[in-house]
Amino acid sequence: MQFAFNLSADRKLSLQNEVFERIRTMILDGQLRPGDSLPATRIMSDQLQVSRNTISLAYERLRSEGYLETRRSVGTFVSSQLPEAGLNAKLGSASAAPERTQSSFAGAIRPVRAQSLMNPHHDRLMVDFWVGRPDPRSFPTKLWSHLIAKRLLYAGANLTDYRQPWGQLELRQEIAKHLRPARGIIADPDDIMIIGGCQDGLNLVGRLLLRPGTPAVVERPCYQGAAYLFESLHATLFPVPVDAWGLNTMQLPDVSNAVVYVTPSHHYPLGVTLSLERRLELLTWASRTQSYVVEDDYDSDFRFEGSPITALKGLDRFDRVIYLGTFSKCMGAGLRLGYAVVPTAMREAARNMKALMNNGQPWLEQAAMADFMKSGHYVSHLRRIRRSYMAKRECLLAALSEHFGSCTVLGDPAGMHLAWHLPESLPLASKIEAAALKEGVGVYTPTSGCSTYLGEEGDSDRVLVMGFSSLTEKEIKLGIGRLAASIHGLNS
Numbered sequence: 001m002q003f004a005f006n007l008s009a010d011r012k013l014s015l016q017n018e019v020f021e022r023i024r025t026m027i028l029d030g031q032l033r034p035g036d037s038l039p040a041t042r043i044m045s046d047q048l049q050v051s052r053n054t055i056s057l058a059y060e061r062l063r064s065e066g067y068l069e070t071r072r073s074v075g076t077f078v079s080s081q082l083p084e085a086g087l088n089a090k091l092g093s094a095s096a097a098p099e100r101t102q103s104s105f106a107g108a109i110r111p112v113r114a115q116s117l118m119n120p121h122h123d124r125l126m127v128d129f130w131v132g133r134p135d136p137r138s139f140p141t142k143l144w145s146h147l148i149a150k151r152l153l154y155a156g157a158n159l160t161d162y163r164q165p166w167g168q169l170e171l172r173q174e175i176a177k178h179l180r181p182a183r184g185i186i187a188d189p190d191d192i193m194i195i196g197g198c199q200d201g202l203n204l205v206g207r208l209l210l211r212p213g214t215p216a217v218v219e220r221p222c223y224q225g226a227a228y229l230f231e232s233l234h235a236t237l238f239p240v241p242v243d244a245w246g247l248n249t250m251q252l253p254d255v256s257n258a259v260v261y262v263t264p265s266h267h268y269p270l271g272v273t274l275s276l277e278r279r280l281e282l283l284t285w286a287s288r289t290q291s292y293v294v295e296d297d298y299d300s301d302f303r304f305e306g307s308p309i310t311a312l313k314g315l316d317r318f319d320r321v322i323y324l325g326t327f328s329k330c331m332g333a334g335l336r337l338g339y340a341v342v343p344t345a346m347r348e349a350a351r352n353m354k355a356l357m358n359n360g361q362p363w364l365e366q367a368a369m370a371d372f373m374k375s376g377h378y379v380s381h382l383r384r385i386r387r388s389y390m391a392k393r394e395c396l397l398a399a400l401s402e403h404f405g406s407c408t409v410l411g412d413p414a415g416m417h418l419a420w421h422l423p424e425s426l427p428l429a430s431k432i433e434a435a436a437l438k439e440g441v442g443v444y445t446p447t448s449g450c451s452t453y454l455g456e457e458g459d460s461d462r463v464l465v466m467g468f469s470s471l472t473e474k475e476i477k478l479g480i481g482r483l484a485a486s487i488h489g490l491n492s
């Protein structure tokens with residue numbers, strides 16, 4: 001038997017490896033079928049002009065990996081144990097395996113939409129009012145590197161062993177201490193889980209509670225990361241409108257065993273705060289309908305007016321709220337660190353699910369964060385950035401009123417962005433977004449800014465969302481000046 005290959009002149013592999021690879025590929029591609037015989041090593045070495053030893057070693061490796069078998073005194077054959085259906089028989093008969101084309105896989109891949117957290121235009125913008133980005137200058141780099149280095153020195157087996165998937169006890173205890181005064185939540189550290197930010201928490205909740213068709217009540221507009229995740233799990237979405245007092249609880253659907261997703265401290269993207277009356281209505285509804293509420297408290301550390309509002313979780317007497325907090329906004333999204341406070345009844349299942357998902361978050365960052373909190377640096381860091389974001393917010397409000405007169409703005413008492421409701425005299429938000437982009441300024445309609453109306457857009461094109469936290473005051477003034485010029489250009 002002659003073999004239909006020669007060795008390549010431009011050799012990247014050793015001779016032995018090349019023979020091994022060529023024969024292996026012929027088997028996997030179906031050019032050689034189970035039971036086919038191979039030439040004796042001597043004949044093969046003559047044909048390929050390589051030493052017999054090279055061929056013997058290649059055969060030996062193919063044999064040890066299960067591709068070939070030797071029948072004593074008869075010869076060497078392609079292993080008869082290989083399942084023919086697993087091989088791609090290009091020369092095959094009617095019984096051959098299907099061709100490995102794209103279409104044979106296409107049915108198995110579900111289409112998934114993702115939240116757009118990275119602005120595709122960022123690099124070509126002079127001033128970008130993109131939402132939810134901390135100021136990179138605010139990260140406590142020096143202290144953080146010191147804390148990391150110190151923990152590394154004594155890390156021992158912490159870096160090599162698996163740890164509890166629900167997170168380090170020290171950090172959970174610090175979070176419990178923080179949540180009580182900051183958010184009015186009295187949490188048992190055992191009900192706290194360290195997660196990879198709110199998105200990881202949403203996944204955890206989704207995997208625990210959502211089946212195809214489970215009702216998922218979401219805000220309209222809704223943060224894309226939640227809506228698209230629930231959609232990917234085949235939940236049935238019920239968008240409920242948000243007005244100046246937050247989610248309109250009068251319009252909650254007539255369903256039970258649902259999951260409700262809310263951003264009550266600072267609605268994303270419109271910035272409104274869920275009123276106390278509606279908070280209580282929502283909790284009563286959840287208890288009556290045996291539903292769970294997911295409270296995404298992504299930027300609640302920043303409240304500039306009045307005292308911090310007690311979280312829904314802090315008001316929850318029915319143990320129906322899953323609270324999600326994150327270090328992405330007050331420290332940085334690159335840490336991928338956050339926390340969930342789960343109902344006690346959910347504790348065990350949530351811990352097990354976290355293990356199935358990813359075996360927990362990195363030990364080193366958890367340890368450094370625990371030290372950062374324990375030493376009191378976290379509270380002073382929050383105080384410092386809160387002051388700085390408040391000054392930026394005031395600068396933005398002043399610049400808007402300087403160029404546009406009195407503006408209807410929502411969401412400015414808290415958070416890292418605000419929502420400007422455009423007066424009738426100005427063009428549509430999408431037109432302004434496009435014109436500003438040409439001037440090197442990024443401002444966003446709610447749908448460009450990582451939220452979705454789930455196909456019920458309504459009057460969404462009359463709102464611009466504007467983040468201010470990552471900009472300097474100089475940039476904010478420059479940006480609003482250029483925005484005004486671009487709108488003027490549209491009107492003239």
Ligand SMILES: Cc1ncc(COP(=O)(O)O)c(C=O)c1O
Binds near residue numbers: 196199225337
């Ligand atoms: C409303 C909301 N929830 C969650 C997140 C994501 O947070 P994390 O980085 O903690 O996953 C964001 C990010 O911008 C957000 O706006």
